[in-house]
Amino acid sequence: MALSITTLAALAVAVLVVYKGIIYPVFKSPLSKIPNVHWSVPLSPVWMLWKRFSSQNNRTIQAAHESLGPIVRLGPSEISINCVDGGIKSVYTGGFEKHDWYPRVFGSFGTVSMFTMTGSKAHSTRKRMLSNIYSKSTLQTSPHLRVVSNAVIFGRLLPILHEAATSNQQVDVHDLNQGLTMDFVSSYLFGLQNGTNHLQDHSFRKNWLHLYLCRKPYEFYHQEVPHLSGWMKCLGIRLIPKYCDDANAMLDAWALDLCDKAEQSLTSTEPGVEPVVYKQLRQSLDKHSSKETGSKPDRAQQRLDIACEMYDHLTAGYETSAVGLTYLLWELSKHPEVQRKLQKELLTLQPPISYSASTELPPPKSIDSLSLLEAIVTETLRLHAPIPGIQPRVTPYPSCTLAGYDDIPPNTRVNAQAYSLHRNPDVFPAPESWQPKRWLVDENSPVDLEERRRWFWAFGSGGRMCVGSNLALQGMDVEKKLPSFGVAMVLMVKTEMKLAVAAIYTNFRTTIVDDENVEATDAYTVKPRGDKLILKFELVGAGRE
Ligand code: HEM
Ligand SMILES: *[C@@H]1O[C@H](CO)[C@@H](O)[C@H](O)[C@H]1NC(C)=O
Ligand SMILES: *[C@@H]1O[C@H](CO)[C@@H](O)[C@H](O)[C@H]1NC(C)=O
Helix, strand or coil, X not given: CHHHHHHHXXXXXXXXXXXXXXXXXXXXXXXXXXXXXXXXXXXXXHHHHHHHHCCCHHHHHHHHHHHHCCEEEEECCEEEECCHHHHHHHHHHCCCCECCHHHHHHCECCECCCCCCCCXXXXXXXXXXXXXXXXXXXXHHCHHHHHHHHHHHHHXXXXXXXXXXXXXXXXXXXXXXXXXXHHHHHHHHHCCCCCCCCCCCHHHHHHHHHHHHCCHHHHHHXXXXXXXXXXXXXXXXXXXXXXXXXXXHHHHHHHHHHHHHHHHCCCCCCCCCCCHHHHHHHHHHHHHHHHHHCCCCCHHHHHHHHXXXXXXXXXXXXXXXXXXXXXXXXXXXXXXXXXXXXXXXHCCCCCCCCCCCCCCCCCHHHHHCCHHHHHHHHHHHHHCCCCCCECCEECCCCCEEECCEEEECCCCEEECEHHHHCCCCCCCCCCCCCCHHHHCHHHCCHHHHHHHHHHCCCCCCHHHCCCCCCXXXXXXXXXXXXXXXXXXXXXXXXXXXXXHHHHHHHHEEEEEEECCCCCECCCCCCCECCCCCEEEEEECHHHHC
């Protein structure tokens, strides 16, 4: 008798395990109706983990959507979507919360930033604090940004390129772009005086880039198996080498140092000295804490919170726009006819950004309204999205409907990736070819253009998108959903990218010397595999006068 009760209990447990582990996920779960990327995915995440470990995330998901349609299952509790209606519109514009993936991968200083916060409430509080400083009107009229732009373009970038052109030296533009974008963003955050000068300080830049990039090959562990490296460490095995920890410590110290220097200039309002973004956050956090608790803010914690936020803007801002610029210069170097047309358009600026004849940039608005330049930037960000990888969110309670599939359970990880959205051949015919004219108002029907804008996802969409209100680029519905925020990281990016491109092609012609391994890595934020792009610069028109 006793034996048979034990047997029965064991049998019941076995049945339960089989049901929970096999029958339910494979046959019963609402997710079971969604096409699988591999037969094993309802049962285990291992197959997809392996693909990600071996840097095949992008191609696996892309191939799955090509053959199985706009929604696929990647794991027991993970799906991928690749459509606008019932896809990114529901998930991202619909405000599904971010997955833990973000704080895990990008957390710093033991705290979280606007980018890494998962909860909507904390996020919108932070976003409100920063919205004004990145708003379209602030950026376009900012005397600070003007001082920064003039100094970086006329004082640093153009002289370096002019020197290279006249002495016939080749230029590694990817290296240079990484200095340019860091100087640009850090100077807006902290003031020109206390920002970086990576463009001119080549050895510092080299060292910094080494620290930043050496950690990349180990991203997988934080992203997908966050506990594994801790467990292995207990067994005495290091999955992530010690030099990554050292690099993290040095980068943290670097960011804290920039913040501490900015703190010294807090009272200044002088363009070029005032630490614009730093100050805004610092003062908003003060106000917030006195409103919430009525007490003095905890300075030590506040210092880390600010450093974490600033570190994110620095890295988000530098890395993405540098990669975008590199691919833009690459495409233009491959398309001399587009270069010539662009140069013609740039010479309409008043005054033109001539290295030899000007010292003041034309108004940002006039650069922003050049249509070919806009089309070139947009097409480059489509074909070479700097963040082509997955942007994980979690499905809400109690359930949701995606791409026609009902009852999707809460807490399912759901991702979309710009790489795939940008390669829908119905929206972007011949998706692999770089064609700025897809975006020109005169050469396309309004319906086609609108559809392309809906599918353009280089900056994400919804409340967590890089930026808010850039009507020129983003769909109207996104626009309405968003308050003023985020506003204009995108605007800033575009201002910065456009400005750099305008300054370069007003004065120079570029041709490729060495583009070996320029193809992107398979990651969340990408970079050229070879970490370089070597171009030759020759003076033209306005540069030669
Ligand atoms: C070409 C340049 C850029 C591209 C392609 C880009 C792309 C993106 C994307 C796709 C997201 C959403 C990420 C996600 O949800 O997984 C994002 C968010 C963000 N980006 Fe950018 N970005 C660029 C430049 C910048 C710059 C210059 C800054 C800052 C100065 C910046 C700061 C941020 C911040 C703070 C967020 C988080 C917003 C939030 O969660 O509310 N980005 N960016
Ligand atoms: C992404 O996937 C596509 C399609 O499979 C592939 O052609 C491309 O090389 C991949 N890109 C990267 C960076 O892996
Ligand atoms: C920061 O800027 C202030 C104001 O221009 C300047 O006096 C100071 O030397 C700068 N600090 C550093 C470390 O460059």
